[in-house]
Structures are given as structure tokens and as C-alpha cells.
Amino acid sequence: MKPFFNQPVGEVLQQFNVSPDQGLSSAEAKKKLEEAGPNQLASKKQKSIAVIFFEQFRSSMxxxxxxxAAVSxxxxxxxxxGLTETFIILAILIVNAIIGVMEETKAQSSLDALNKMSAPRSKVLRDGEVTETVSTQLVPGDIVILDTGDIIPADMRLIEAxxxxxxxxxxxxxxxPAEKSTEAID
Known part of the structure; x- marks a missing residue:
């Protein structure tokens, strides 16, 4: 199968079984979201607290x-x-590592909250009506409506421009800025 940018608009619409005037139905969009998953880049796996803790011991200081502590x-x-000085140094290092873990997990949760608050939204044609949805809910076959200044929310095939x-x-x-058209690209 040729990439969508190599195919005429009509063929692409036919492959997705979608009408440019109606868009997908809500039921079809829900089914495709379950099949394809959300429209987002794969996120990095979160580090465990143990990994973050041991990373605190990697700095040269x-x-x-x-x-x-070992020499002492x-x-x-x-x-x-005795080992009093050794235990004091180790206690300071452990307290420092615990504080580092707390700060790093707090920063990560703040970043996650900020990402959720600033989730981009897109206008999409579903059930014959233009509605606004979170861009992660876009699915293959959605008809996305773009206006001046909009961020492109996904890899898309232009059908009208x-x-x-x-x-x-x-x-x-x-x-x-690069000019775009609806013509198939060879």
C-alpha cells in the first residue's frame, strides 16, 4: 500500500471509509481509539523511586x-x-539523597500536571458536526479542521486547502513557511 501522501484524496477517504462532509461517527471514532490508541508520542517510562535514590550518588561531590567516609x-x-565520623558522613549523604528524591518526584509531578493542563485541542468533524476535542483523542480517518495559527495535531493528509x-x-x-496543497506527492 502506498503512503497516504502518494494517493489521491478520494482513495484515502475510501480507505478510511469516511465522508468529507460527515466525518467519522462517534462510535467509529471510539472503536478506532481503542484499536489505535491515543494520538500521542510514546512517553518515557517513569523512573522508580529506588532508581532516583541511587542516581543521587552519581555526582562527583x-x-x-x-x-x-571510607577513609574515615x-x-x-x-x-x-570508632566509626562515628563515618556514620555522620553517611547519614548526611542519605538525607541529601532523600531530599533529592523528593525534589525530583515533585518536579516530575508538576511537569505532568502542566502537560495535562496545556493539552492541545483540535476541531474535528464527527457525526456531521464540528466539535472540539483533546488532540490525543484524534484517530485515523478523522477530518480535522485547521484555522490560521492552529498547531498541526497529527500526521494528516490534506483534503481541502x-x-x-x-x-x-x-x-x-x-x-x-512551506506551501501545502491537496495534490498527491510522488
């Missing part, structure tokens, strides 16, 4: 303090002074 312990045992120019600098580095 912490390594130096661990070496100092050896000298303390050899001279019979008038003087459309897209700012692609984030993808290509080119600062001049």
Missing part, C-alpha cells in the same frame, strides 16, 4: 564524600576511635 572508617578502626502555508521550522530548520 557525593563520590568524594563516600571516599572520605578505616582510620577510625585502625586507631580505635486554500493558500495553506505551514511553519515547519521545528522539523526542518527552515524559517520560511
Amino acid at each position: 557525593v563520590v568524594i564524600l563516600l571516599i572520605a 572508617g578505616v582510620i577510625g578502626v585502625m586507631e580505635g576511635e 486554500v493558500n495553506l502555508k505551514i511553519q515547519e521550522s521545528a522539523l526542518t530548520g527552515e524559517s520560511v
Whole structure:
């Protein structure tokens, strides 16, 4: 099967069994969302608290303090002074690691909340009506309506466009907007 950008608009609409005037039905969209999953990039797996904790011991200053604790312990045992200084240094390092874990998990949860608040929305034609939905709910075959200034919410095949120019600098580095048309690209 040829990529959608290589096919005429009519063929693409036929493959998705969608009308450009009606869009998908809500039931079809729900079914496709279950099949294809949400319209989002795969997110990185969250680190466990144990991994974050042990990452706190990777900085050069912490390594130096661990070496100092080991040297202090050896000298303390050899001279019979005990391990008090060693335990104090280790306690400080553990408290520092716990604080680091708390700060990192707090920062991650704040970032997650910010991402949820700023979820982009898209206008989509479903059941013959233009409705607004969260962009992660877009599915293959949706008819998306774009207006001036909109962010392109997904990989799409244009079916209708008038003087459309897209700012692609984030993808290509080119600062001049690229003209787009509905013609199949060979």
C-alpha cells in the first residue's frame, strides 16, 4: 500500500471509509481509539523511586564524600576511635539523597500536571458536526479542521486547502513557511 501522501484524496477517504462532509461517527471514532490508541508520542517510562535514590550518588561531590567516609572508617578502626565520623558522613549523604528524591518526584509531578493542563485541542468533524476535542483523542480517518495559527495535531493528509502555508521550522530548520496543497506527492 502506498503512503497516504502518494494517493489521491478520494482513495484515502475510501480507505478510511469516511465522508468529507460527515466525518467519522462517534462510535467509529471510539472503536478506532481503542484499536489505535491515543494520538500521542510514546512517553518515557517513569523512573522508580529506588532508581532516583541511587542516581543521587552519581555526582562527583557525593563520590568524594563516600571516599572520605571510607577513609574515615578505616582510620577510625585502625586507631580505635570508632566509626562515628563515618556514620555522620553517611547519614548526611542519605538525607541529601532523600531530599533529592523528593525534589525530583515533585518536579516530575508538576511537569505532568502542566502537560495535562496545556493539552492541545483540535476541531474535528464527527457525526456531521464540528466539535472540539483533546488532540490525543484524534484517530485515523478523522477530518480535522485547521484555522490560521492552529498547531498541526497529527500526521494528516490534506483534503481541502486554500493558500495553506505551514511553519515547519521545528522539523526542518527552515524559517520560511512551506506551501501545502491537496495534490498527491510522488
